[in-house]
Amino acid sequence: MAALSKIAAERGIKYFLISFTDLFGVQRSKLVPAAAIDGMAKAGAGFAGFATWLDMTPADPDMFALPDPSSLIQLPWKPEVGWLAADPVMNGAPVPHGPRNLLKAQIAAAAEMGYQMKSGVECEYFLLTADGEAISDAGDTQTKPCYDQQALMRRYDVITEICDAMLLLGWNPYQNDHEDANGQFEMNWDYDDALVTADRHAFFKFMVKSIAEKHGLRATFMPKPFSTLTGNGCHTHVSLWKGKTNVFSDAKDELGLSGLGYQFIAGLLHHAPEIAAITNPTVNSYKRINAPRTTSGATWSPNSVTYTGNNRTHMIRIPDDGRFEFRLPDGSTNPYLMQAAILAAGLDGIRNARDPGKRLDINMYTHGHTVRNVKKLPLNLLDALRALEKSTMPKASLGEDFIAAYMKLKMQEWNDYSRHLSVWERESTLDC
Numbered sequence: 001m002a003a004l005s006k007i008a009a010e011r012g013i014k015y016f017l018i019s020f021t022d023l024f025g026v027q028r029s030k031l032v033p034a035a036a037i038d039g040m041a042k043a044g045a046g047f048a049g050f051a052t053w054l055d056m057t058p059a060d061p062d063m064f065a066l067p068d069p070s071s072l073i074q075l076p077w078k079p080e081v082g083w084l085a086a087d088p089v090m091n092g093a094p095v096p097h098g099p100r101n102l103l104k105a106q107i108a109a110a111a112e113m114g115y116q117m118k119s120g121v122e123c124e125y126f127l128l129t130a131d132g133e134a135i136s137d138a139g140d141t142q143t144k145p146c147y148d149q150q151a152l153m154r155r156y157d158v159i160t161e162i163c164d165a166m167l168l169l170g171w172n173p174y175q176n177d178h179e180d181a182n183g184q185f186e187m188n189w190d191y192d193d194a195l196v197t198a199d200r201h202a203f204f205k206f207m208v209k210s211i212a213e214k215h216g217l218r219a220t221f222m223p224k225p226f227s228t229l230t231g232n233g234c235h236t237h238v239s240l241w242k243g244k245t246n247v248f249s250d251a252k253d254e255l256g257l258s259g260l261g262y263q264f265i266a267g268l269l270h271h272a273p274e275i276a277a278i279t280n281p282t283v284n285s286y287k288r289i290n291a292p293r294t295t296s297g298a299t300w301s302p303n304s305v306t307y308t309g310n311n312r313t314h315m316i317r318i319p320d321d322g323r324f325e326f327r328l329p330d331g332s333t334n335p336y337l338m339q340a341a342i343l344a345a346g347l348d349g350i351r352n353a354r355d356p357g358k359r360l361d362i363n364m365y366t367h368g369h370t371v372r373n374v375k376k377l378p379l380n381l382l383d384a385l386r387a388l389e390k391s392t393m394p395k396a397s398l399g400e401d402f403i404a405a406y407m408k409l410k411m412q413e414w415n416d417y418s419r420h421l422s423v424w425e426r427e428s429t430l431d432c
């Protein structure tokens with residue numbers, strides 16, 4: 001690959017964002033002039049790690065974010081800036097709890113077994129007023145707003161600016177729609193290698209927020225911004241490949257999924273309570289997955305650990321041959337940690353030849369209560385974090401350093417939340 005300074009001169013890039021994603025999914029950057037980029041590409045951009053959501057102290061040495069030149073994306077809405085995903089490095093070694101480092105380690109573990117994961121994500125989001133208080137379109141009031149053509153076209157300028165950007169970047173976007181909540185949208189682009197999808201997922205969130213701001217709006221991926229409306233999922237489609245062969249595909253199976261695919265699913269079912277701490281990492285996440293029915297009629301999110309065929313009321317759906325859809329993750333998940341966790345749990349299923357049991361074909365929203373012995377998802381972030389701490393698989397696969405760092409910062413977050421008095425709490429307890 002040519003030097004970044006040469007690419008900058010050819011494409012008219014004046015500045016580069018050297019961007020890394022911390023444990024809470026926040027993207028942190030240095031804005032570097034093109035004249036300085038070749039030095040930075042070698043040494044990395046310097047950061048004080050403690051000032052971000054990484055488990056570091058103010059006494060730690062400089063942390064460097066080493067840009068990955070193959071991840072370069074020229075901002076379609078500001079072409080003089082190039083975005084580079086970067087990997088945190090300290091004392092000359094990758095930071096073990098750096099999210100992108102963790103995903104790369106899982107990809108390497110899969111490669112050792114001869115596999116390559118491909119994935120696609122469905123990032124739902126709301127367009128809100130600039131202050132974030134309400135949905136931005138006062139006319140978007142249908143009880144069943146999904147696929148509402150009129151509301152979609154009132155946001156044509158924003159949606160097509162984002163879609164045009166994806167077309168320009170070669171992501172092969174293929175559809176955009178109004179989703180199941182008032183003010184909610186979804187845009188789909190092609191699946192790809194896990195790391196490519198993770199970088200695009202991170203960039204997509206940055207892009208949607210930036211373009212929404214340009215139009216005087218605020219985009220949010222918050223799992224459940226309104227208690228009566230459908231929340232923001234991040235449904236993820238997964239397949240495993242050996243070279244050009246999809247090893248999840250088996251024409252002889254009723255649903256078109258191979259034995260290996262069922263083992264991978266079994267790994268996710270087995271470890272769902274603990275990986276929920278990663279796929280559903282915020283206090284608010286648990287208001288999406290354990291929610292009562294919304295005004296549209298369904299939450300579209302799971303509340304139990306089950307799998308099925310082409311039926312959207314379960315945690316795992318097998319819609320088509322050679323892949324499955326994992327419906328647990330939400331909009332607050334870290335793009336890199338989510339895929340690392342999926343891969344770790346799935347590979348554990350393969351290594352231990354786990355059996356997912358018989359699939360359930362019922363409507364879980366209406367008949368979930370009729371099935372016994374179905375594992376429930378955690379009811380809140382604390383339950384999920386406790387499950388994560390207790391389980392041996394994440395420590396063995398993702399590493400003790402990561403689990404210790406993640407537990408520490410997430411427990412701080414839970415404790416902050418616990419100390420906070422809510423309006424509900426006062427109203428329901430004041431007259432006790």
Ligand SMILES: [Mg+2]
Pocket residue numbers: 122124179186233
């Ligand atoms: Mg959707």
